[in-house]
Amino acid sequence: MSTFILTESKLDPAKAVYDFTLLAGDGWMHEIKRGQTVRIVDLEGNQAVDTLFYNAHDLTDRYSAQDTIREQGGIYLTTGTKLISSEGNVLATIVADTCGRHDTLGGACAAESNQVRYALDKRFMHSCRDTFMLQISRWGHGATKCDITHNINFFMNVPVTPEGKLSFEDGVSAGGHYVELRAEMDLICLISNCPQLNNPCNAYNPTPVRLLIWN
Amino acid sequence: MFEENLPGGGLWSWRLRRHTTLRLTDVEGGANVSLMAYDAAEPLDRLNLPDTLKAQYTARLTRGHVLMSDMGHALLSITADTCGWHDPLGGHGNAAMTEKKFGEATYQEKRNDWYRNAHDNFLIELGKHGLGKRDLVANVNFFSRLDVDAEGRMKFHAGNSKAGDTVDLRAEMNVLVVLNTCQHPLDPNPQYAPKPVKLTVLQTPAPAPDDFCRNFRGENQRSFILTERLFLGA
Numbered sequence: 213m214s215t216f217i218l219t220e221s222k223l224d225p226a227k228a229v230y231d232f233t234l235l236a237g238d239g240w241m242h243e244i245k246r247g248q249t250v251r252i253v254d255l256e257g258n259q260a261v262d263t264l265f266y267n268a269h270d271l272t273d274r275y276s277a278q279d280t281i282r283e284q285g286g287i288y289l290t291t292g293t294k295l296i297s298s299e300g301n302v303l304a305t306i307v308a309d310t311c312g313r314h315d316t317l318g319g320a321c322a323a324e325s326n327q328v329r330y331a332l333d334k335r336f337m338h339s340c341r342d343t344f345m346l347q348i349s350r351w352g353h354g355a356t357k358c359d360i361t362h363n364i365n366f367f368m369n370v371p372v373t374p375e376g377k378l379s380f381e382d383g384v385s386a387g388g389h390y391v392e393l394r395a396e397m398d399l400i401c402l403i404s405n406c407p408q409l410n411n412p413c414n415a416y417n418p419t420p421v422r423l424l425i426w427n
Numbered sequence: 428m429f430e431e432n433l434p435g436g437g438l439w440s441w442r443l444r445r446h447t448t449l450r451l452t453d454v455e456g457g458a459n460v461s462l463m464a465y466d467a468a469e470p471l472d473r474l475n476l477p478d479t480l481k482a483q484y485t486a487r488l489t490r491g492h493v494l495m496s497d498m499g500h501a502l503l504s505i506t507a508d509t510c511g512w513h514d515p516l517g518g519h520g521n522a523a524m525t526e527k528k529f530g531e532a533t534y535q536e537k538r539n540d541w542y543r544n545a546h547d548n549f550l551i552e553l554g555k556h557g558l559g560k561r562d563l564v565a566n567v568n569f570f571s572r573l574d575v576d577a578e579g580r581m582k583f584h585a586g587n588s589k590a591g592d593t594v595d596l597r598a599e600m601n602v603l604v605v606l607n608t609c610q611h612p613l614d615p616n617p618q619y620a621p622k623p624v625k626l627t628v629l630q631t632p633a634p635a636p637d638d639f640c641r642n643f644r645g646e647n648q649r650s651f652i653l654t655e656r657l658f659l660g661a
Contacts, residue, residue, distance in 0.1 A: 215578065272560040277477075278518025281581065282612055287516065288579040298563055300521050313579075317486065317516070319477020324499030328482050328650045341497070357471050358561045360497075372575040376487030376512065378480050 216312030216384070219291040221392050223249060223308075223426050230425035236418035237407035239343035241351050243268055244399045249307065249426045252403075253390040254367045256419035258383035260406040261366040262320040262340040265295060265303045268398035271355060273299045277316040277362040287372060289314040289364060295393070298361075303399060308392035311385045315370040317378065320344065320363050321408045330410045340404035347402055365406075366391050368413055380411065428628045435621030438548035438607040440555060442467045443598040445658070446633045448506065452625035453570050456590035459611040460569040460624055461519045461545045463553075464494060464502045467601040470558055472498045476515050476565040482646040486575065488513040488567060491643035493599070493650060500657065501650040502602050504640035506631075507595035510588045514568040516581060519545035520612040529619040542619050548607035556603055569594055571611040583613040597631055597640070599654050 225231065229248075233255075234240050244250050252261055267273035279296040281287045289295075291309045294302045319325075322341035326334040341360060348355035367385035372378055407418050428447070433439055435458075443449055451460050466472035475497035483492055490508040493501045505513075520528075525544040532542040546563075553562055570588035573581045596604075610621045634641050634651070641651045 276518065278516065278565050281516065282518050285581055286579040287575055287581060298560070300523055317477060318481050319475065322478070322497065324497065324653070325475075325478045325482065327653060328478070328495065328499045328646050332649060332652065362477050362565050372486040372579070374574065374576070376485060376575075378484050378486045380481075
């Protein structure tokens with residue numbers, strides 16, 4: 213059996229400089245300054261939060277799932293994980309986690325991958341990568357589809373078996389669980405609060421998450 | 428159609444025409460081929476390993492699997508494989524990692540025996556096609572294997588590929604393939620010793636209705652249908 217190490221935060225939500233509830237299926241793109249701490253709260257439980265980070269001063273220096281898991285020698289993200297960029301820099305560190313395990317292998321759902329995974333007529337369901345597209349289009353600064361790379365799925369559980377099979381297990385999260393990250397440089401954070409209804413990643417009922425930032 | 432011998436640490440790219448096959452041969456055993464792939468006509472349509480892995484419920488790649496793009500297209504089918512396990516998790520190394528692990532061996536000092544790294548090799552070959560840092564995607568490492576234990580820890584599996592092992596990649600559309608032969612970043616060998624790989628481009632038949640890769644899973648069938656739509660009316 214695998215071990216989950218849970219780490220609580222001492223930060224007081226009343227003292228946060230930013231407090232926002234992101235509704236089910238919505239997107240969020242926001243700057244987080246170096247040294248600030250961001251908390252993502254799974255308000256009702258089993259909600260996948262598809263997340264990308266970029267160096268705020270250079271979009272080409274962005275979260276890399278492969279570099280992150282290789283440099284820590286393990287596929288799951290939890291307290292102590294350093295999020296590594298495509299250029300080998302530390303973007304952020306997970307400093308608290310009451311869930312204990314987060315996925316970065318499963319990627320984000322998309323209209324096109326829903327067609328492949330479920331049925332050709334699933335193209336018109338709402339998806340994370342459509343949310344990402346709209347957010348980066350609004351953000352501007354030259355961001356394009358090639359900046360939508362391989363994300364973190366906070367609160368998702370995607371184990372790999374010794375035979376190399378990828379499985380999508382029941383969520384390990386529950387209402388009120390949270391993950392907290394300290395920005396190690398000025399960051400842009402891009403989130404899709406996952407709208408997927410074809411599989412149990414959101415327990416077939418996408419729900420809101422709360423986003424808090426402290427100085 | 429033609430053949431090239433790529434030395435260890437070497438770099439290569441090619442526009443592989445639809446239904447031709449790229450055969451990779453591990454000449455000495457213990458090779459590693461880091462590979463990215465794009466639609467040759469519209470490179471925004473590109474290899475997406477999370478989509479590839481979750482569609483086929485796998486964290487390893489072998490015969491039957493299809494490398495899929497973020498737009499749901501089948502880029503490359505693994506039509507033959509004598510090795511049995513190719514790594515989609517470990518990514519690739521960069522200059523800083525290479526120097527930390529192996530020390531420094533510059534071009535000025537070593538000429539073409541200098542230490543090359545996968546990240547720079549990818550940027551060089553991508554640049555030849557007008558692509559750059561923003562076009563780097565998660566890569567496959569052919570001939571390498573990582574084992575993942577119950578805690579999620581990853582360990583390099585030594586001896587995965589033997590001399591003469593081959594893997595065949597059939598293009599299901601016109602595919603830009605970008606690859607290099609630097610060592611796997613988790614290869615514990617403390618010496619810089621990347622292995623050579625033979626590259627063979629072969630004319631192969633279009634997949635028949637009963638094609639193994641096409642029918643490997645329903646997901647693969649649907650990806651093939653979406654890909655074939657790109658060529659309708661042409």
